[in-house]
Every structure is written in C-alpha cells, then in structure tokens.
Amino acid sequence: MPGLDATVIVRAKDSARTIGRALESLRSQTVRPEILVVDSGSTDGTLDIAYRLADRVVQIVPEEFTFGRALNTGAREASGAIHFALSSHCHAPDDEWVALSLAHFERAEVAGVCGVLYLPDGTLLTGPFDQDAAQAHAHPEWGFSTHGASWRGSVWEQFPFDENLPAAEDREWSWRALEAGYGIVCDPAVYVDWSHKWRSAREAHRRARLEWPALTHFATLPRYGVGDMVREWWTDMPDHNRPKWFHRLNYRRWAELIGKYQGLRVTRSA
Helix, strand or coil: CCCCCEEEEEEECCCCCCHHHHHHHHHCCCCCCEEEEEECCCCCCHHHHHHHHCCEEEECCHHHCCHHHHHHHHHHHCCCCEEEEEECCCCCCCCCHHHHHHHHCCCCCEEEEECCCECCCCCECCCCEEECHHHHHHCCCCCCCCCEEEEEHHHHHHCCCCCCCCCCHHHHHHHHHHHCCCEEEECHHHCCCCHHHHCCHHHHHHHHHHHHHHHCCCCCCCCCCHHHHHHHHHHCCCCCCCCHHHHHHCHHHHHHHHHHHHHHHHHHHC
16 A cells, blocks of 8 residues: 555454454554554454454464564555554554654654653653653663654664664664654553553563663663662552552552562573
C-alpha cells in the first residue's frame, strides 16, 4: 500500500487472545496506517486474525527470532515514511495515537517518539519531554520502548536495530540516534499501556532478568548488590500516584527487583 505516511509493525507469536484488539485499534485511527504483522511461529489462531485484520503479514522462523530482527524485518517491508511498533499484547490508547505521534516528526531532528508517563524520579509528565544523549546516559533504564513507539524510517536506515541483543534493543537504538544528534520525544499523550508485563510475578521476574543484563552491552551500570536491591525496594517508587506501602507490598515488584539483581549478578560473574 504505497504512499501511506505510517506503517505500524505488530510483532506477534501466539497472541490470539489479544491481537484482535490491537489490530482493531489501528484500523480505527483517524490517520489510517498500514498494518504489518511480523509473526514468529504462531500456532494458536493468531495468523487467522492477522490475515483478516492486517494489511500484510510477514513470517519469520522462531529459531531466528530476536526482538531486533523482527523490527528490522517489519521496517524493511514498511511502505510508510514513519514506522510504528505496537506489541500484540497492547492496543492504541485512542483513535488519535498515530496522528499525535506523526505531529512530532514535523521537527526534522526528531528520530523517535514514545509514550512515557513519569520521569525517572517518578514525577508525572504533563507534556512532551525532549530526551538528549546526556539524559539517556544518566538514566539507561528509562526511555524509548517499542511496545508502543515510532521512528523515522530514514534514521532506521542509518541505524537498524541490533539483532543480537536479547532485549533492550529499543533503548540501544535510541542511544545511537541520540549520539548522532537526533532527538527522542517522550510524550504522555501517546502512552501505550503495557501492564501486561506485570500480569504475573513470573513474567515481571523474567523480563527484569533479561533486560538488565542486556543494558550492560551498551551502558555502564553501577554495581547492584543485595543492599542496593533492598534500598531500591524501600526508597524508589515507580510512581507517586499510589502510597509507598502499595509499592513495598507489591509482590510483582519484589519479583522484578529480584530478577534485576540476579540478571546483573550473572553479568558480573561473566
């Protein structure tokens, strides 16, 4: 479908329970994007839904899957000048998601746009925040996330996603773009809910154990011991909308912090 301003890449595998809502939310956008599903071996009916609701479906073999490779596969196939990524477990927050994101690309220096609700210290964002390289280096755990984000196709051609990283490929990509002089816009108006990452303590633990070691491939992180884990649990709150006791008693947050500790411990050992 040539001539479209935007292509949304939806990475999927065995997402039959959620991908229908994700794709319907894209079909209802005021600026209709091309919808491109990149599937990596679904066996649960995901493909049936994708062929019905998406504009195109591309398949990659499960053995070759990495998050970065799936994004690169979609970006190579995209017809839009601006590429979006949306997790098949998520959905666009409203019908203006694509349009609001595209507006930021009117500034030539913008390489990517993502939705963020809080600054690294937990302060609520009330408007767009322009991230630069210095801020990214100071807070490597915060920023660009392709569960729901967009980037300029011409910048991706310069900086494809790293296909060898097991996770954090989105953050690593944004660092290269920022260091080349581009900007990343973090806008709460285009935030995509990803509470699915908290759907279980096991999932929270798995993600943290995967993502934190991946960050060490391109960021210098301080030593993280048991004392640091306990201190973070007691003092650092994910947000200020809920009382401290809620976060301290949240067993999913315990699992996430333990996963972070274990992941970084393995990195130190290696």
